[in-house]
Amino acid sequence: xxxxxxxxxxxxxxDGVRVIDFGHVLAGPFCTMQLAAxxxxxxxxxxxxxxxxxxxxxxxxxxxxxxxxxxxxEVNLSKKSCSINLSMEEGRELAKRLVATAxxxxxxxxxxxxxxxxxxxxxxxxxxxxIIMLSLSGFGGTGPLKRYAAYNPCFTSVGGVSHLTGYxxxxxxxxxxSGGDARAGTAAVxxxxxxxxxxxxxxxxQYIDSSSCEVINSMIGDQMMDYAMNRxxxxxxxxxxxxxxxHNVYRCKGEDEWISIAVATxxxxxxxxxxxxxxxxxxDPALSTASGRKAAEARLxxxxxxxxxxxxxxxxxxxxxxxxxxxxxxxKAEDLxxxxxxxxxxxxxxxxxxxLGRRTxxxxxxxxxxxxxxxxxxxxxxxxxxxxxxxELLKLPEEEIRRLEDAKVxx
Amino acid sequence: xxxxxxxxxxxxxxxxxGPYCGKLLSDxxxxxxxxxxxxxxxRxxxxxxxxxxxxxxxxxGTFLYLNTNKKSVALDIETEEGRTLFRQLVADADVLIxxxxxxxxxxxxxxxDDLAAINPGLVMVSITPFGQTGPYAGYRAEHLNLYHxxxxxxxxxxxxxxxxxxxxxxxxxxxxYDGGMAGAxxxxxxxxxxxxxxxxxxxxxxxxxxxxxxxxxxxxxYVDDGKSPNRTGKGRLLESxxxxxxxxxxxxxxxxxxxxxxxxxxxxxxAWGMEPPFDTQKGRSENYHELRKRLxxxxxxxxxxxxxxxxxxxxxAAAPILTAEGVFRSEQFRGRGHFTEISHPVAGTLEYVAQxxxxxxxxxxxxxxxxxxxADTEAVLGQDPxxxxxxxxxxxx
Numbered sequence: 148x149x150x151x152x153x154x155x156x157x158x159x160x161x162d163g164v165r166v167i168d169f170g171h172v173l174a175g176p177f178c179t180m181q182l183a184a185x186x187x188x189x190x191x192x193x194x195x196x197x198x199x200x201x202x203x204x205x206x207x208x209x210x211x212x213x214x215x216x217x218x219x220x221e222v223n224l225s226k227k228s229c230s231i232n233l234s235m236e237e238g239r240e241l242a243k244r245l246v247a248t249a250x251x252x253x254x255x256x257x258x259x260x261x262x263x264x265x266x267x268x269x270x271x272x273x274x275x276x277x278i279i280m281l282s283l284s285g286f287g288g289t290g291p292l293k294r295y296a297a298y299n300p301c302f303t304s305v306g307g308v309s310h311l312t313g314y315x316x317x318x319x320x321x322x323x324x325s326g327g328d329a330r331a332g333t334a335a336v337x338x339x340x341x342x343x344x345x346x347x348x349x350x351x352x353q354y355i356d357s358s359s360c361e362v363i364n365s366m367i368g369d370q371m372m373d374y375a376m377n378r379x380x381x382x383x384x385x386x387x388x389x390x391x392x393x394h395n396v397y398r399c400k401g402e403d404e405w406i407s408i409a410v411a412t413x414x415x416x417x418x419x420x421x422x423x424x425x426x427x428x429x430x431d432p433a434l435s436t437a438s439g440r441k442a443a444e445a446r447l448x449x450x451x452x453x454x455x456x457x458x459x460x461x462x463x464x465x466x467x468x469x470x471x472x473x474x475x476x477x478x479k480a481e482d483l484x485x486x487x488x489x490x491x492x493x494x495x496x497x498x499x500x501x502x503l504g505r506r507t508x509x510x511x512x513x514x515x516x517x518x519x520x521x522x523x524x525x526x527x528x529x530x531x532x533x534x535x536x537x538x539e540l541l542k543l544p545e546e547e548i549r550r551l552e553d554a555k556v557x558x
Numbered sequence: 559x560x561x562x563x564x565x566x567x568x569x570x571x572x573x574x575x576g577p578y579c580g581k582l583l584s585d586x587x588x589x590x591x592x593x594x595x596x597x598x599x600x601r602x603x604x605x606x607x608x609x610x611x612x613x614x615x616x617x618x619g620t621f622l623y624l625n626t627n628k629k630s631v632a633l634d635i636e637t638e639e640g641r642t643l644f645r646q647l648v649a650d651a652d653v654l655i656x657x658x659x660x661x662x663x664x665x666x667x668x669x670x671d672d673l674a675a676i677n678p679g680l681v682m683v684s685i686t687p688f689g690q691t692g693p694y695a696g697y698r699a700e701h702l703n704l705y706h707x708x709x710x711x712x713x714x715x716x717x718x719x720x721x722x723x724x725x726x727x728x729x730x731x732x733x734x735y736d737g738g739m740a741g742a743x744x745x746x747x748x749x750x751x752x753x754x755x756x757x758x759x760x761x762x763x764x765x766x767x768x769x770x771x772x773x774x775x776x777x778x779x780y781v782d783d784g785k786s787p788n789r790t791g792k793g794r795l796l797e798s799x800x801x802x803x804x805x806x807x808x809x810x811x812x813x814x815x816x817x818x819x820x821x822x823x824x825x826x827x828x829a830w831g832m833e834p835p836f837d838t839q840k841g842r843s844e845n846y847h848e849l850r851k852r853l854x855x856x857x858x859x860x861x862x863x864x865x866x867x868x869x870x871x872x873x874x875a876a877a878p879i880l881t882a883e884g885v886f887r888s889e890q891f892r893g894r895g896h897f898t899e900i901s902h903p904v905a906g907t908l909e910y911v912a913q914x915x916x917x918x919x920x921x922x923x924x925x926x927x928x929x930x931x932x933a934d935t936e937a938v939l940g941q942d943p944x945x946x947x948x949x950x951x952x953x954x955x
Contacts, residue, residue, distance in 0.1 A: 160747035163754070173775065185747050221778050268918075290893040295870045300797045300809045301877035307885045309809070311729035313715040318799060319879045320715040321809050322728065324791075325775040333739055333772065338915040340746035341586060345920050347753055348564055354918035361896050361914035364885055366739075367730040368911035369574070372619025373607040374882035375908045381607075381882060386702055386727050394702060396711075396724045403721050403788070407711070409700035464697075473698035475707035477725040480780030480787060483709045483770065492692040494767045507781050509774045512767050513744040514689065516670075517759040518751050520744075 159186015160518040164343070165249040167192060167242075168226065169266075171199040173299075173325055174283045174359060175255035176222040177332025182251070182339060183225035184511035184520040190249075190536060191228045192242060193529055195558050202529065213529055215502040220526040222332075224498065224508070228527035229536040230558055233264055237556040242266060244541055247274040250346075251339055255283040258293045268354040277352040279342040281335050287358030297359065302327035306363035311370060314385040330366065331359035390437065392444040393419070396477055397455035404460035405477040408451065408467065416440065418470035423454050500525045533557060562587025562923050565749070567653040569593065569628070570635070570644075572600040574701070574731040575685045575765060576657040577624040578738030583653070583745070584627035585913040587922035591647065591938055592625060592929065596632040599931040600625070609905065616930055617905040625928035626900065626910065631939060632932030641666060643939055648673050653745050654682045660690045670760040680758040681748040683741045689764030699766075704733045708769030709777050717799070718789040725789060736772055737765035795843035798850050799879075800857035800865070807879040808865045810853065815839055820874025824865075825856050902927035 164187040168179040171193070183189040193199050195213075201222065202213040229245075232238040243266070246252055252271060254261055261267045261282070268280045282288055285297020286305070300321040303309045308327075313320035335357055342353040364371070373379045386407065388394040396405040410416050413435060420429035428450055433439040440447060455463055460476035467474035476482065484507055489495055496510040511520035537543045537557065551557040565588035569580040577592075577600065584590035594600055602624060603615035615621075631647070634640040645668070648654055654673065656663060663669050670682050684690060687699035687707075705711040705727035714726040727733075744761040752758060770777065779787040796813050811817045818839070822831040830852065835841030842849050857865060862878045869876035878884065885891060886909070898912040905927070935942045 158751070158756070160751040160756075162751075181743075217778055217782050218775055221774050286890055287894050290890045292870075292890040296811075296873065296875035297877065298797075298811050298813070298875050300811065301875055304809050304877040304879045305885075305888070305890075307880050307882060308729045308732065309879045310807075310881050310884075313726060314723075317715070318801075319807050320717070320726075321797060321799060321879075323710070323713045323716050323773065323776050324796060326710070326728075326772055329772040329775065330736070330739075333736075333743075334915065337582060337739060337743045337746070338917075340743055340750065341915060342917055343750055344563065344746050345561075345586075345917060347750070349561055349920070351919050353920060355915060356918075357915065358894065361891065361894065364891070364896070365911050365914045366732055366735040368623045369620040370730040371882050371885060371911050372623050372908070374886055375910065376607060376609040376619055376905070377611075378883075379607075380884075383729070386724070388700075388702070391700075394700075396706065396726075398724070405706070405712075405725050407703045407706040407727075409702045411700060415698075468694075468697045471698065473700050473703050475697070475699055475703040477706035477711045478709045479712055480709055480777045481784075482786075483777065484780065488688060488692045488694040489767075489770075492689055492764065492767070494764070494770060506778075509767075509771050509777065512740050512763070512771045513747065514762040514764070514767075515744055515748055515759055516761070517756065518748070520747075 158518050160515065161185040161187040164188070164251065166190070166251040166253065167246050167249045169252065169254035169256065169261070171255065172201050173222060173328035174331040174335070175253055176201070177329050178281070178283070178335035178339070179226065179253055180222055180224055181333065181336045181511065181520070183523060185513065186518065187251070189226040190245065190532065191223065191226050191527065192231050192233070192245070193228060194230050194232045195529065196232045196234060196555070198529065212502070217503055217506070220500055220503055220506065221508065223526040225523040226527055227532035227535065228529055229533050230530035232556055232558045233266070235556050237551065237554070239265055241541070241551070241556065243271065243274045245536065246271050246278060248540060249275065250279060250343070252278060252280045253283070253335065253339070254281070258282070258284050258288040272352065277346055277350065279339060279346060279352050281339060281355045281357060283331055283335055283357045283359065285359050287361065288356040299324055299327040302331065302359040302363050306360040307371070308363055308367055311367065311381060311383045313383050315383055319383065327359055327363050331357065331362050334362040390441060392441045393447050393451055395448055397448070397452045399455050399458055399460040399463055401459045403479070406455055406460045406463045407475050407477055409473045410440070411473065413437070415472050418472045419467065422467050422470040422472060496522055498522055498525050501528065561920055565589065565653065566651045567591065567655065568647050568651045569655045571655050571657040571685065573602050574620070574624060574734035575737035576655050576741070577602065578735050579655050579683060579685060579741035579745070580628060581624055581626060582738065582742035585922065590628040591934070592628045592630045593633050593635070593644065593647070594630055594931055596634050596932065603931070614904065617902070622902060622905055622908070622928045623910060627926045628929055629934035629938060630929035630932055631935045633935070633939070633943065635666065635668065639943055641668060643943060644668065645673070645676060647938070648680065649676050651677065652679070652681060652749060654680060655685065655741060655745070656682065657685050660684075660686055660695045674758060678758055679752060681745055681752065681761065682758070683745050683761045683763065685737050685741045685763040685765065687765050689767065690762040701731050701734055702727050704765050704769060707766050708733065708773065710769055710773045713773070713776055713787060713789050716789055717791050720790060721788065723789065733765060733769050736768045737763055740768040795839065795846060798853050800853055802857050802860060802862040802865055804861055806862035808857065808862050809877050809879065810869060811875040812842065817874045818842065820872035821869055821876070823872045824868040824874070898925055900925050900927050903930065
């Protein structure tokens with residue numbers, strides 16, 4: 148590899164882009180972490196006066212240690228941290244000076260809080276006319292519910308996905324406890340990049356007021372079409388499909404091991420039969436068509452279930468896939484982190500953290516041949532980069548930094 | 559004045575993931591040219607939902623939603639003539655989105671290296687279940703399989719009563735949207751770098767990896783304590799699903815003392831709520847079963863809407879579980895422009911879910927419906943190699 152190629156390979160797609168991150172808890176930090184993975188410089192603005200809940204919150208209580216939370220680690224990799232107390236006038240001025248050096252600002256406080264602090268879009272535009280600002284909230288910054296509190300189960304509920312998750316005969320499901328936040332944060336990465344693209348084309352900055360409920364609902368937008376067309380609300384249907392069978396999970400030999408099998412074509416059905424050793428029952432001509440299999444779904448599920456019960460879920464996957472059948476384990480975390488495909492493709496990585504030690508974590512997703520997204524560093528300690536931010540970037544004299552620290556503005 | 563995104567995108571992709579990636583660009587005004595198989599088209603055309611349940615490959619709800627603002631070119635890349643036209647199409651494109659099995663395009667002389675040779679600035683986005691490399695690169699997967707392969711399915715349905723409840727896939731095609739979102743994001747990042755003096759590049763999106771990444775906050779619990787989290791969610795007092803008067807559901811948040819106090823006030827301050835063991839987070843957690851029973855007794859006396867507004871008025875979080883009907887009725891969604899009316903020559907005028915990402919100072923112009931199969935073949939290619947065969951109603955599946 149020559150020098151030029153090596154240099155190109157070392158680049159990040161967003162090299163030179165600076166992000167000021169007023170995010171906290173999950174959705175906001177999840178967004179800026181992904182911008183950091185693309186090479187942007189992300190500076191997290193936080194304060195000891197009111198630490199990011201995620202630094203302090205642990206399971207069923209609040210911990211004193213602000214540096215040992217693994218969930219904070221998971222959503223703040225590759226960032227810098229500086230401490231500014233935004234409840235003080237001088238702190239807000241510092242924050243604005245920082246924004247004046249940046250391309251993107253992100254916040255996910257309750258709607259109205261940034262305006263109260265004098266740090267809303269109109270104020271920040273004055274210090275940086277082409278700034279891109281993203282505000283993330285549960286319901287959005289306008290409308291009758293803008294002040295309503297929302298956590299992940301609220302977005303999934305209002306966003307229409309809870310109603311569609313789970314088994315037909317059972318209650319709706321609020322899903323897991325962070326998928327809605329994570330999707331809101333990930334959609335915000337897209338939004339930030341769209342705004343950067345538009346800025347390059349038009350020279351203009353943008354404000355983006357993103358509602359987590361709307362983001363999640365737009366990701367089941369196809370399911371909403373039945374109502375738009377037929378005034379009919381679709382229902383949850385577990386692992387089944389409206390037309391395909393078999394299309395389910397089956398219990399395997401290991402403890403709580405289940406394999407998912409989906410047969411979409413007649414060829415895949417023949418593959419499944421062959422993988423099972425072509426039992427007599429599978430030769431039934433009634434099963435040779437999609438509609439015939441769908442009609443016999445319950446019987447098929449029972450017979451396939453009997454066969455799967457003799458195999459481990461990874462063993463079943465390999466055997467079925469070797470016959471061209473779409474079959475994957477319902478992976479437990481322990482098997483996913485150890486899985487040879489996941490390992491070989493670099494979907495997991497090891498990262499050192501001063502308090503948590505060496506941890507396995509899921510690597511950034513965007514595998515770009517010239518500018519791969521990557522982990523640039525561990526999650527920062529609170530205020531880890533104060534001297535860089537206040538000294539190098541804002542060029543404050545040392546005595547001024549000390550005064551601001553004593554006054555608990557830098558705090 | 560409108561300012562459509564100055565981008566040319568070719569989409570050789572079908573169903574959900576690749577088309578969603580394309581939609582995320584076409585909805586902002588990029589010219590997205592969808593390449594479809596003559597006579598059959600995108601698999602989603604045959605999926606529905608259909609108005610009145612009458613199948614019509616020009617009016618599938620899934621296809622209509624995922625292909626707004628695009629053009630359609632009917633082109634068979636299985637023929638040499640088709641491949642020549644495809645190369646011409648890609649020669650001046652900024653982005654190619656494709657979802658063929660790894661190696662399939664390269665075998666046809668249309669791999670990244672082939673295309674980069676004629677267009678070095680090309681950003682090629684490949685979206686596949688497991689990515690371009692690794693032992694499972696050639697493995698097959700439907701949405702069901704990906705949901706489970708990502709580790710997300712094992713965690714659903716969350717709050718399962720025990721492990722005899724089988725793990726479950728997520729709603730709709732959510733995981734495939736996750737793959738499309740990753741693809742569109744990577745495409746924009748690559749274009750940004752190209753515009754900063756870089757070149758084109760190849761992007762390899764694994765839907766499985768994208769979905770794992772979205773579940774990192776849960777999956778890391780295994781790294782914490784060596785135990786795989788599962789769908790029973792034991793030992794964590796976070797929320798409760800309740801059934802309201804009339805059979806609708808709502809969720810109430812129980813994650814802190816402050817949340818509890820607001821909920822308790824909304825319930826009319828029942829005495830037990832401030833007495834042991836229900837007066838502390840620990841006590842409520844240890845008596846979760848009884849707590850849920852008492853919450854259920856109250857919730858069934860109020861409507862979903864009454865519960866929602868009463869709890870929120872006390873400063874705590876709660877939410878209604880909305881059906882599609884509830885979503886379309888919501889004043890919040892409506893007031894914020896969450897729906898957009900689009901007229902389609904076959905499906906008529908319908909309300910679609912709009913693009914949730916709205917830029918304050920950028921107008922991508924009027925909304926156009928999903929294209930009829932091959933509608934733009936002649937305009938885009940200057941000829942119609944397939945001669946517009948009759949669109950098959952029998953389906954691609």
